[in-house]
Amino acid sequence: PTAPPYSGVHHLKLPCTSLARSLTFYTSVLSAVHIPAYDHHDASGRLYAHILRLSPTIEHPKEHKIPVTTEPILIELRLAPDSAKALAEKHVDLLTLSVPSEQAIDQWAEWFQTKGVENSGKLRGLIGHLVVCEDPDGIRVRIYSTEMPEGGMDPKLASTDKKWL
Numbered sequence: 001p002t003a004p005p006y007s008g009v010h011h012l013k014l015p016c017t018s019l020a021r022s023l024t025f026y027t028s029v030l031s032a033v034h035i036p037a038y039d040h041h042d043a044s045g046r047l048y049a050h051i052l053r054l055s056p057t058i059e060h061p062k063e064h065k066i067p068v069t070t071e072p073i074l075i076e077l078r079l080a081p082d083s084a085k086a087l088a089e090k091h092v093d094l095l096t097l098s099v100p101s102e103q104a105i106d107q108w109a110e111w112f113q114t115k116g117v118e119n120s121g122k123l124r125g126l127i128g129h130l131v132v133c134e135d136p137d138g139i140r141v142r143i144y145s146t147e148m149p150e151g152g153m154d155p156k157l158a159s160t161d162k163k164w165l
Helices: 019-028 081-089 102-114
Strands: 012-016 047-054 073-079 093-099 129-134 140-145
Touching (some): 012 019, 012 081, 012 093, 019 047, 019 073, 093 102
Parallel strands (some): 012 073
Antiparallel strands (some): 047 073, 129 140
């Protein structure tokens, strides 16, 4: 038997310790769009979540075999300090964005620098290049290219950075 049908991914939920700091990071660094009409408030009116839309800004090359989601996704920034701290302590990455090339990875590393966001610089993964940063709570965000690097999927060529991988 198979599971009942579903029509897509509704949203991703990212825990945070400060809604304001996380909102600033995801909107100013990753260019997500805040949708205030969908913000969540409890019965007393206290705000406990922001809803953002993260939309691709470049077309995914059809010749790249790595499948990626090209539809906009919704992200819920949820006030959950204990969860955010626990994920950061384990260096968890919950969000990996796709870019088409190694050159785009270089651009992201430079962008993070201009925004004052500490990052890994360009690293080589098994199936592409990547750059890693942390959101304000230390939860990892990865930008990963879908362009197969020279040498293919050779694990001996992949970066072994102890801090970021």
